[in-house]
Amino acid sequence: MSLPDHHPTPLLKDWIHQIAFITSAARCSDLEISAVAEIAIAGRSNAGKSSALNCICGRRRLAFSSKTPGRTQLINLFGLRLQDSEIGRLVDLPGYGYTAVDRTTKSRWQMELSRFLEIRDSLVGLMLVMDVRHPFGPLDIQMLQWFGRRSRPIHILLTKADKLGRQEQARTLAAARKTIGDNASQWGGQLSVSLFSATTRQGREEALAKIAEWWGIDEKKHPTSDSSGGNA
Ligand code: GDP
Numbered sequence: 001m002s003l004p005d006h007h008p009t010p011l012l013k014d015w016i017h018q019i020a021f022i023t024s025a026a027r028c029s030d031l032e033i034s035a036v037a038e039i040a041i042a043g044r045s046n047a048g049k050s051s052a053l054n055c056i057c058g059r060r061r062l063a064f065s066s067k068t069p070g071r072t073q074l075i076n077l078f079g080l081r082l083q084d085s086e087i088g089r090l091v092d093l094p095g096y097g098y099t100a101v102d103r104t105t106k107s108r109w110q111m112e113l114s115r116f117l118e119i120r121d122s123l124v125g126l127m128l129v130m131d132v133r134h135p136f137g138p139l140d141i142q143m144l145q146w147f148g149r150r151s152r153p154i155h156i157l158l159t160k161a162d163k164l165g166r167q168e169q170a171r172t173l174a175a176a177r178k179t180i181g182d183n184a185s186q187w188g189g190q191l192s193v194s195l196f197s198a199t200t201r202q203g204r205e206e207a208l209a210k211i212a213e214w215w216g217i218d219e220k221k222h223p224t225s226d227s228s229g230g231n232a
Contacts, residue, residue: 009082009217009218009219010082011219012208012211012212012217012219013058013204013205013208015080015082016056016057016058016080016208016211017057017058017059018080018081019057019059019062019078019079019080019090020078020079020080020081021062021076021077021078022077022078022079022089023076023077024074024075024076024077025074025075025077026073026074026075027075027112028075028112028113028115028116028120029112031075031077031091031120033121033122034089034122035122036079036086036087036088036089036122037087037088037089037122037124037214037215037216038088038089038090038091038120038122038123038124039088039089039090039091039123039124039125039126039127039211039214039215040091040093040117040123040125040126040127040147041053041090041091041092041093041126041127041129042093042096042126042127042128042129042143043095043096043128043129043130043140044095044096044097044130044131044137044139044140045095045096045097046095046131047095047129047130047131047159048129048131048159048160048198049063049092049095049129049159050063050064050065050092051065051159051198052129052157052159052196052198052207053090053092054198055198055201055204056204056207056208056211057078057090062078063076063092073094073109074094075091075092075093075094076091076092077089077090077091077092078090078092080215087215087217088211088214088215088216088217089122090211091123093113094109096109096110096113096139096143097137097139110142113143113146114142114146117143117146117147117150118146118147118149118150123147123150123152124152124153124214124215125152125153125154125155125210125214126143126147126152126153126154126155127154127155127156127157127207127210127211128140128143128144128154128155128156128157129156129157129159129196130156130157130158130159131158131159131160132158132159132160132161132163132164132169132172132195133160133163133164135156135158135172135176135179136176136179144183144186144187144188145186145187147187147188148186148187148188148189149188150188151188151189151190152188152190153188153190153191153192153210153214154187154188154190154191154192155191155192155193155194155207155210156176156180156191156192156193156194157193157194157196157203157207158172158173158176158193158194158195158196159196159197159198160197160198160199161195161196161197161200161202161203162197162199162200162202169195172195173193173194173195176193177193180192180193192210194206194207
């Protein structure tokens with residue numbers, strides 16, 4: 001996956017808003033094979049996934065809250081193009097742990113999701129959104145284990161960070177870093193974590209730097225790039 005070389009790559013933060021909805025699918029198996037690098041975005045219902053996605057992409061209603069009726073169980077695919085080339089895709093997975101869903105539907109969905117995460121070739125990374133106040137729930141851990149088997153990178157967004165004071169943010173981030181360090185071998189070994197807030201836009205550039213890296217965009221090519229990374 002590479003970008004056209006004949007022009008400087010603009011900084012992703014300056015054009016990610018051009019990302020466009022491609023399609024929705026009820027089942028993972030309905031998604032066509034993709035030649036474009038895909039990043040899966042997942043999280044427990046209500047964790048703040050759609051707010052994070054909208055904030056990262058600089059769009060107000062690109063992704064819909066799991067509270068929006070009818071949107072709960074759909075996979076939504078978004079793609080970003082630069083001139084004639086499709087640069088990368090975001091695969092917005094349905095929020096999990098939604099209590100209103102019956103047990104059979106839940107377990108069927110879990111099987112499908114685990115298979116998707118384990119076999120879809122085009123997935124270059126997983127962005128896992130967790131509420132900073134309730135990180136690493138059982139279903140989050142399951143996602144980390146499923147995708148961890150791929151040995152591909154996972155970035156955790158601890159969102160709603162604005163709900164915590166500075167000291168608590170730092171404590172939670174340190175604890176999360178320890179958790180991913182302790183479980184690195186089970187979770188694929190390429191883990192990073194950052195604080196995020198859709199309300200204050202804290203952590204947006206860090207999340208964008210990950211996306212750029214996974215899509216293979218070399219932001220350093222840009223003469224005014226000041227992106228410093230800074231992930232765990
Ligand atoms: P989703 O179900 O994971 O897509 O979660 P939503 O993005 O719909 O967010 C769930 C709730 O949390 C909504 O009421 C949001 O307004 C709120 N929320 C989401 N992100 C943030 C955040 O960064 N800060 C605060 N304070 N609230 C947030």
